Amino acid sequence: MYTPPAFREDRPEVLREIMRAARLALLVSAAPDGGAPEATHLPLMLEVDEGPHGTLHGHIAKANAHWRGLRAAGVARAIFPGPEAYVSPSLYASKREHGRVVPTWNYVAVHAIGTVEVIEDAARLHALVSRLTERHEAPRRDPWAVTDAPEPFVAGQLKSIVGITLRIETLIGKRKLSQNRDEADRAGVVAGLSDSADAADQAVAAAMRAG
Template structure:
């Protein structure tokens, strides 16, 4: 990921927070035959205390050929998107001063790169899917648990997936939040996005508000 110094984020706590907040990640890996990279959208969980940069866990369908290239040692990159929004030149204070402004896009993203262990053991798979389920069900008033389904049914379902554990060797964070603009321009962008009817725009405005000022 191209990351100019002004937008680079290295604080592990901030990066892990972005990863935890991402509802759906993208797992990309090299194809075994040198063809186009393989990619799968899937929920992933971060274990920040496992290893120097943490580990990421999730699972793939066994019918998905990507897991075979991962098992063979293909390099993998997990991409976690954060808030993002279009930035109109009209929001820049400098537009009225000289007009030399163009559109851009502000966004937050984290890339985690490392080798992947593929899990086929039924007990480890059961623990993995239970953890994923609990993570997403806990906020619900009446959370569903893997144990609510008949055990033979769950055992059959587990035969159709493989677990993955990505050991993070490189963690790259980018927070492109108009840090390369003047304070007046940044304020104009934040106010414009905060006033938008689009929830995604307002989420980006909140991210900009949390960014330390000069």
């Protein structure tokens, strides 16, 4: 990911917040035959452990051949998208001064790169899906648990997935939030996106106000 110095984000706590807030990540790895890279959309859970940046956990369908490519490649990149919004030149104060402005896009993203392990052991898979379920069910008033389903049914479902762990070795963070504009232009972008009816625009405005 191209990260000019003005937009680079290196604070671990900020990167982790972005990763945990992402509802769906994109896991990308090289194709075993040298063709186009393979990619799978999936939720990934971050656990901070003894590694330099933590470990990501998830699972994919066994029918999805990508898991074999992941095993062959040994490394992968997980992409976590944050808020994003189109920025019109009309929002800049400098448009009224000299007009030398063009459209752009503000966005937040984190890329996590590291070594991959594919998990097929039933006990480890059960523990993995239980942790993932607990995380995503936690906000619900009446959370569902893996143990709510019949054990033979769960065992059958586990045979149709493989677990994925990615030990993060490199984290690349980017918060492109008009840091290259002067204060008046940034204020115009915040005001314009805040007034938008689009929730994504408002999320970017909130990220800009947060600094």
